[in-house]
Amino acid sequence: MQLPFPLTEEPDAQSEEKGRLLFAGPTEFVKGVVAMSGLPDAERIEVCFAGRSNVGKSSLINALTGMKALARASNTPGRTQEINYFTAGDDFYLVDLPGYGYANAPLPVVEKWQRLLKQFLQGRQTLRRAFVLIDARHGVKSVDDEIMSLLDSAAVTFQAVLTKADKVKEVEREEILNQVRGALSKHPAAYPEIIVTSSEKGWGIPTLRTVIATLE
Numbered sequence: 001m002q003l004p005f006p007l008t009e010e011p012d013a014q015s016e017e018k019g020r021l022l023f024a025g026p027t028e029f030v031k032g033v034v035a036m037s038g039l040p041d042a043e044r045i046e047v048c049f050a051g052r053s054n055v056g057k058s059s060l061i062n063a064l065t066g067m068k069a070l071a072r073a074s075n076t077p078g079r080t081q082e083i084n085y086f087t088a089g090d091d092f093y094l095v096d097l098p099g100y101g102y103a104n105a106p107l108p109v110v111e112k113w114q115r116l117l118k119q120f121l122q123g124r125q126t127l128r129r130a131f132v133l134i135d136a137r138h139g140v141k142s143v144d145d146e147i148m149s150l151l152d153s154a155a156v157t158f159q160a161v162l163t164k165a166d167k168v169k170e171v172e173r174e175e176i177l178n179q180v181r182g183a184l185s186k187h188p189a190a191y192p193e194i195i196v197t198s199s200e201k202g203w204g205i206p207t208l209r210t211v212i213a214t215l216e
C-alpha cells in the first residue's frame with residue numbers, strides 16, 4: 001500500500017538544474033515588513049516559510065540561497081520579528097516569517113506579530129505556496145495545526161518541510177514522519193508530499209530548490 005504523503009522524490013538532472021539556476025544568481029534582501037500596508041507590490045510569485053519559533057526558517061532560506069547570513073538565523077527564539085522579503089531570480093520572492101508559538105516575549109509584541117502573520121497567510125494574493133516547517137525532533141504541535149487550519153480556510157496550498165533532520169536517528173525520523181502524515185491528512189490544503197531537510201548538512205536543499213523553481 002502506498003503511504004499517503006510520500007517524500008518528494010529527488011529531482012532528475014534537468015529539473016535539479018532549473019532549481020540550481022534559480023538560486024545561483026544574487027539574492028537580495030528587499031525589505032522587512034511590519035504591517036500589511038508595507039508589503040511590496042504583488043509582482044512576483046511568492047513562497048513563504050512558516051513554522052514555530054526556532055524551527056529553522058531563516059536557516060533554510062540561508063541554505064537555499066547559499067548565503068550564510070542573509071536571513072538572520074540565531075539561537076534566540078523569536079529573532080525574526082518582521083516579514084522579510086528576499087528576491088530569488090527575476091520571478092520569485094522568498095518570504096521569511098516570524099515564528100509562532102513563542103511565549104517568552106512581551107505579550108503585546110507577540111500578539112502584534114501573530115496578527116500580522118495571520119493576515120499575511122490569509123490575505124496575500126500572490127502567495128503560491130506556504131512551506132510549513134516542522135522540527136524533525138518534535139513533529140506537528142497544536143500551534144502548527146492551527147496555522148494549517150488557517151491555510152485551509154484561506155485555500156493556500158502548504159507543504160510540510162521537516163527541518164533539522166541531522167538531529168534525529170532514522171527510526172525516530174520515521175516515527176515523526178508518520179505523526180506528520182496523520183496531522184496532514186486532516187488538512188485539505190496540504191500538498192501531498194513532504195520534504196526532509198537539514199540546513200546544516202544540505203540535505204533536501206536541491207529538492208526544495210527544484211520544487212520552488214517548478215511551481216507554475
Ligand SMILES: Nc1nc2c(ncn2[C@@H]2O[C@H](COP(=O)(O)OP(=O)(O)OP(=O)(O)O)[C@@H](O)[C@H]2O)c(=O)[nH]1
Nearest residue numbers: 054055056057058059073074078079080099199200
Ligand atoms: N542541527 C541543525 N540546526 C539547525 C538547522 N537549522 C537551523 N538550526 C539551528 O536552529 C536555530 C534556529 O534557527 P533559525 O533559522 O533562526 O530558526 P527560525 O525558525 O528562523 O527562528 P525564528 O526566527 O525565531 O522564528 C539556530 O541555532 C540554527 O543554527 C539544521 O538543519 N540542523
Ligand SMILES: [Mg+2]
Nearest residue numbers: 057058079080
Ligand atoms: Mg527566523
